[in-house]
Amino acid sequence: MSTDEQYDVVIVGAGIAGAILSKQLTRAGFRVLVLEAGPATARSFDGYLGHLEHFYAAAKKGPESAWPPAPNAPQPDTGDIRNNDGYFVQKGPDKYGSSYTRSQGGSTLHWLGVSLRMLPEDFRVRSLYGVGRDWPLGYDDLEPYYRKAEREIGVAADVTEQAYLGVTFPEGYDFPMRRIPPSYSDQVLAAAVDGMAVTLGGGEVALKVRNYPAARNSIPRGDYVPVGAADVPAAGEPVERYIGQRCAGNTACTPICPIQAKYNAGKTLAQADRRHLRVIAQAVASKIHVDAASGMVRSIEYQRYEDAGSPRHTVHQATARRYVLAAHAVENAKLMLASGLGGSSGQLGKNLMDHPTLYAWGLSPVPVGPYRGPLSTAGIEDLRGGRFRAAHAAFRFDIGNDGWRAPTGAPDSAVTAAVMQQNLFGTQLLDHLTSTLSRHVRFSVAVEQLPNPANGVSIDPSYRDPLGNPRPLISYKIDDYTLAGMAAATGVYREVFRRARITDCTNPDEGGWFPSVTYEGETYHYHGMGHFAGTHLMGEDSGQSVVDRDQRSWEHPNLYLVGSGSFPTMGTSNPTLTLAALTIRTAERLVAELAGGTTRAAGA
Amino acid sequence: MDERSEQFLGLSGLLTGFGRLQLLGTGMADTYLQAVDAVVSPATLDDLLAVYEHLPTGAGRDDAVAAGILGDARLGPVARSLILLWYCGSWTQLPDAWRATYGTSSLDTNRVVSAEAYQAGLQWVAAGAHPAGAAQQGYGAWATAPGTGAR
Numbered sequence: 162m163s164t165d166e167q168y169d170v171v172i173v174g175a176g177i178a179g180a181i182l183s184k185q186l187t188r189a190g191f192r193v194l195v196l197e198a199g200p201a202t203a204r205s206f207d208g209y210l211g212h213l214e215h216f217y218a219a220a221k222k223g224p225e226s227a228w229p230p231a232p233n234a235p236q237p238d239t240g241d242i243r244n245n246d247g248y249f250v251q252k253g254p255d256k257y258g259s260s261y262t263r264s265q266g267g268s269t270l271h272w273l274g275v276s277l278r279m280l281p282e283d284f285r286v287r288s289l290y291g292v293g294r295d296w297p298l299g300y301d302d303l304e305p306y307y308r309k310a311e312r313e314i315g316v317a318a319d320v321t322e323q324a325y326l327g328v329t330f331p332e333g334y335d336f337p338m339r340r341i342p343p344s345y346s347d348q349v350l351a352a353a354v355d356g357m358a359v360t361l362g363g364g365e366v367a368l369k370v371r372n373y374p375a376a377r378n379s380i381p382r383g384d385y386v387p388v389g390a391a392d393v394p395a396a397g398e399p400v401e402r403y404i405g406q407r408c409a410g411n412t413a414c415t416p417i418c419p420i421q422a423k424y425n426a427g428k429t430l431a432q433a434d435r436r437h438l439r440v441i442a443q444a445v446a447s448k449i450h451v452d453a454a455s456g457m458v459r460s461i462e463y464q465r466y467e468d469a470g471s472p473r474h475t476v477h478q479a480t481a482r483r484y485v486l487a488a489h490a491v492e493n494a495k496l497m498l499a500s501g502l503g504g505s506s507g508q509l510g511k512n513l514m515d516h517p518t519l520y521a522w523g524l525s526p527v528p529v530g531p532y533r534g535p536l537s538t539a540g541i542e543d544l545r546g547g548r549f550r551a552a553h554a555a556f557r558f559d560i561g562n563d564g565w566r567a568p569t570g571a572p573d574s575a576v577t578a579a580v581m582q583q584n585l586f587g588t589q590l591l592d593h594l595t596s597t598l599s600r601h602v603r604f605s606v607a608v609e610q611l612p613n614p615a616n617g618v619s620i621d622p623s624y625r626d627p628l629g630n631p632r633p634l635i636s637y638k639i640d641d642y643t644l645a646g647m648a649a650a651t652g653v654y655r656e657v658f659r660r661a662r663i664t665d666c667t668n669p670d671e672g673g674w675f676p677s678v679t680y681e682g683e684t685y686h687y688h689g690m691g692h693f694a695g696t697h698l699m700g701e702d703s704g705q706s707v708v709d710r711d712q713r714s715w716e717h718p719n720l721y722l723v724g725s726g727s728f729p730t731m732g733t734s735n736p737t738l739t740l741a742a743l744t745i746r747t748a749e750r751l752v753a754e755l756a757g758g759t760t761r762a763a764g765a
Numbered sequence: 766m767d768e769r770s771e772q773f774l775g776l777s778g779l780l781t782g783f784g785r786l787q788l789l790g791t792g793m794a795d796t797y798l799q800a801v802d803a804v805v806s807p808a809t810l811d812d813l814l815a816v817y818e819h820l821p822t823g824a825g826r827d828d829a830v831a832a833g834i835l836g837d838a839r840l841g842p843v844a845r846s847l848i849l850l851w852y853c854g855s856w857t858q859l860p861d862a863w864r865a866t867y868g869t870s871s872l873d874t875n876r877v878v879s880a881e882a883y884q885a886g887l888q889w890v891a892a893g894a895h896p897a898g899a900a901q902q903g904y905g906a907w908a909t910a911p912g913t914g915a916r
Contacts, residue, residue, distance in 0.1 A: 534902075577849060587779055
């Protein structure tokens with residue numbers, strides 16, 4: 162066992178939160194050590210292209226298909242959900258539908274890039290609607306950090322289109338880049354749908370097809386320079402690549418943007434001050450050592466493996482003035498539990514959330530030009546907030562540009578059905594495919610989920626990975642609040658389809674396999690959105706939460722747990738922008754604290 | 766190009782609905798010919814090409830394809846996997862009954878032939894689109910009305 166040199170901050174995890182902290186702390190002159198459990202194969206541009214080739218040749222092109230797991234840092238895979246034979250040990254009663262990536266860059270390597278702010282009302286759902294929890298921060302507290310996050314990750318949107326349901330921007334502000342052009346399909350749908358009214362919870366709501374803010378490079382505003390592909394060789398300085406400064410419409414945001422026009426955490430990490438940064442990949446944090454009397458963290462133990470194919474490893478201790486877990490909502494909780502740091506609040510690992518999401522797919526009466534452009538460019542956001550939330554979950558629609566790919570595996574599955582079942586060939590086959598594929602429409606309807614202490618991560622000594630670290634046990638149930646939201650969302654998508662004269666082809670029996678739940682006699686097939694949250698939620702009260710509003714552990718004053726695990730609730734926003742904003746806020750406080758040389762009392 | 770390759774292209778055009786130049790333009794013709802030979806044996810493909818060569822021209826041609834190729838117990842499944850190969854860039858395993866009767870090959874599995882084959886799939890052309898993750902159309906192209914597809 163060896164002890165490394167002293168650092169100011171040790172960060173576990175080289176995903177977006179770890180990258181943002183690394184950049185801010187090193188640029189302020191503090192020495193940072195980052196421990197990344199997975200490989201660093203995406204760090205160099207050549208390595209990244211290797212993942213692209215892997216995707217091309219993969220038989221199944223799901224969200225993980227470009228990012229094979231490292232045996233010593235295993236990761237969940239949506240392909241394992243059906244038989245429950247993957248990294249997660251799913252305890253039910255419902256299946257948790259999401260995955261993440263343990264690799265340098267984290268899950269931003271295959272995220273979609275949706276960068277919605279949370280609504281002001283999302284921070285106060287307990288006060289306003291009597292459900293969930295209130296945040297210890299409000300929209301106004303986070304608003305300046307949202308702007309910083311939008312600049313850090315490079316968000317394309319137009320303010321004129323984004324001020325709805327109470328979302329505000331300061332006078333004169335606009336996003337770093339102009340909105341991504343709406344797809345032809347968005348335009349066709351908007352012409353049919355905009356202004357149509359639906360009734361929800363007794364109130365009438367007018368719908369609008371709206372471009373969403375996306376972390377994809379577009380035409381810059383002002384002095385903003387779009388950040389293209391990152392290329393950090395194993396030795397030497399980062400190489401500037403003149404690629405990826407504009408989205409080129411590769412239609413593969415998930416699982417891999419070939420040109421890195423979509424943000425990934427490698428871009429931020431490449432901007433850290435390398436004189437003060439050390440990143441060790443293939444280094445699995447395995448135990449947090451704590452001084453029993455003070456609660457202060459003394460070191461983080463990690464297992465370094467040279468050969469990704471072998472469990473052989475050496476054990477080291479990393480020490481620093483401050484420690485940050487930025488490993489992912491599930492991994493943060495798992496590491497705390499494995500270190501015997503479950504805490505006295507009883508909340509660690511609990512309140513795991515996601516956005517259980519329904520697919521709806523249909524045939525437009527006219528060609529809409531799918532299978533082109535970013536996987537989606539617009540949504541229907543008008544049902545993300547409102548008084549109905551006292552009764553059931555809010556939801557948002559993501560309007561696909563990739564036809565029926567996600568729910569059915571088209572176009573491959575459509576070709577297969579035409580050839581194998583309809584026995585078509587030749588020009589008849591080609592005409593059939595041309596006339597149908599061009600009219601494929603897909604919605605994803607993401608439904609809010611509230612924090613529930615019964616949903617969460619735990620460990621059991623009998624389930625271990627090759628390095629002997631525990632595998633996460635996942636307990637998960639989709640409650641009536643969310644189920645009623647699914648029912649309402651289903652009613653709305655059917656109204657939208659009718660209005661746009663889209664023939665509803667949604668048929669889970671003909672699509673890929675997805676887990677299902679039943680509510681009031683209807684079966685809903687859902688998938689995860691990769692939106693893990695809640696496992697170390699923040700609060701005002703150390704007895705009811707794991708971290709304070711700065712994401713500092715209540716019980717271990719020199720330890721921070723950062724990421725979407727800190728969210729008390731998630732509303733309907735994809736979590737990455739909000740977790741980036743929270744992380745920037747935490748980074749600023751850490752910089753001030755380290756510069757002052759003191760450790761504030763938690764919550765102060 | 767040798768006669769067998771020309772026959773293979775002709776058969777492929779008839780089965781997929783794409784013209785000779787479009788098929789050649791994928792750059793995959795030789796690869797696919799070799800792939801089919803390797804999975805089902807050159808003799809089987811020769812028989813399929815022989816039936817193709819003797820198809821009637823004119824009005825009865827499609828019916829003859831349906832009966833003599835797709836309707837044939839041995840040649841039909843091979844022809845269908847060949848269509849999928851051109852459209853998807855992947856080989857589709859032959860039906861169990863076919864394998865039980867005519868033999869199995871270790872290459873007869875559901876698989877993407879290669880990264881290049883994936884990108885060359887004709888399904889993307891049929892959709893008026895491009896292979897996901899490759900052959901990008903450029904910034905904002907998705908905002909314009911789609912083309913008219915393959916023809």
